[in-house]
Amino acid sequence: MSVAVTVESIQKTFANFAALRGVSLDVQPGELVALLGPSGSGKTTLLRLVAGLEQADGGRVLFDETDTRQLSLRDRRIGFVFQHYALFKHMNVASNIAFGLKARPRAERPSRSEIDQRVSDLMELVQLKGLERRFPVQLSGGQRQRVALARALAIEPRVLLLDEPFGALDAKVRKDLRSWLRDLHRRTGHTTLFVTHDQEEALELADRVAILNEGRLEQVGSPDDVYDHPATPFVCEFLGEANKLPVKVVGSQAFFGDRPVLGGLQQNQGGPASLYVRPQHLRIVDEAPLSLPGVVEDLRRNGAVRRAEVAVQGLAKRLDVDLASQVAPARGERIRLRISHGSLFAAA
């Protein structure tokens, strides 16, 4: 049922504002791809273009081999979930879910009992059994979004598009729905594109993450790929925290000032560069080689880990260091840091 979605060099401009500047993306049948980016990056525009709610100025969108411009909205068979649910307020939950089936032309419309059966199956799937007669205002945000999802699934969509589906929900509900959606996708296997600005959500849910910035695709890859091997400084900074060190590359080593801090580099590029290091990739070590001396200025708790802020001579901003061991250094202690992993980008 699910189709492959191919986006070919899509361009879209709104009144002098270039929302998308030549974006291409391949989505495999059954794949779950996250469109991740800050607000204004064009991710929602891209989703609406795939849905057919916007028209592209250039480029095209294919479902398998079919150009979607030849398809009416109905024939695209898209399940779309809006951030603010967009439920029909005057219909109860069951009627909302049945809407797409009842809207089919008479010849294709399932019989009344088939529709009832399908609604009942979907209510089961989204775990809302027993709430058929409720109206949307009588449901919580999480329940409403599950109704919206059931309504989208009712038409047996070829592509499922989710626009910040959990954006309007509180953190706890969001986490629950996230794993529930992951599970649902594994069972139903719809080709799914979903938009989010929450990097954690994208990394946890998606098979692949596409990172957008200012209308351009920065990188597409598996969550591990984009997190550990960011293609651009933007991706590195957007996906979680990173310390930025100005370094100079000579041979296979990166130097901070005149001190080598990272060795074994593959890149042939010499000269000034920026080294991005995540807090968990800085380790406190005893020995001197390839290490960075600093002073612990502050200690904080950051969720599950403890974090030290380390001042390094020649660097205006303190380094964030995640503490792996139980033994924490004291405030004011002199320590040495070893970089276990970093991303290097030639300075612009």
Add this chain to the structure above:
Amino acid sequence: MTLALPAASSSSSWRQPSILPGFGLSLGITISALSLVVLIPLAALFLKAASAGPADIWAIIASPRTQAALRLSFGAAAFSAIVNAIFGLIIAWVLVRYRFPGRRLLDAAVDLPFALPTAVAGISLAAIYAPNGWIGSLLAPFDIKVAYTPLGVMVALIFIGLPFVVRTVQPVLEEADIETEEAAALLGASRLRTIFRVILPGIVPALLTGFVLAFARAVGEYGSVIFIAGNVPMVSEIAPLLIVIRLEQFDYAGASVVAMIMLIVSFSLILAINAIQAWSRGRLGHV
């Protein structure tokens, strides 16, 4: 040890305790103002009507002329309110959904029936719809007479009632969520289905409000109608005019009885429609 509960306050149980003061004062002002302006004059009207005695009251009610006038007043008001509901909705839709040159002018023109002296409206309509007027002369070959017939009454009532529907529906349409329409389209609904199943149910409460206002205004309208209606007893004589005629004959009881019937019928109709509205609002949760 138990804590002494504060003694139940003197205010009765229907009044929710609130930290925001002013209930007593504002209710007092409301009732005083309403009494001075509405309730006391209406009570006086009933007293005056009652002074006629049951037999006389019945005679006035049963008289064919009274019945014809009441039928015309309520019938024409209902018809014009329905016409206004339909066209007002379309006008509101066009004003909200489309951007075209002259939109603001059209928007302002909708309010003109509010501002124009009703007599001026009645005279202009009569002139235009008279058999030798601009529109009347076009209709004359088809043997359709508007001015000086019940049809003329309806034209005048449509004119004065139009702004009510437009102005009540417009803000609701403006707030309507485009995304639900998009959702309907993506689910495969045709445009007609989207309009009738998704958009219209959301505006029904506002449309009903506009309908009630237009209807109520039309029932009481006097100034514009008397110039276009021709005022033929039993044919195109409206109830408010009948009241004025009775007054001019110094038949105060007769006038107040007709007025009382109008009042009772109007009030029950409006109450019934408000009840429907409250019910539909309850289902939608807001609006």
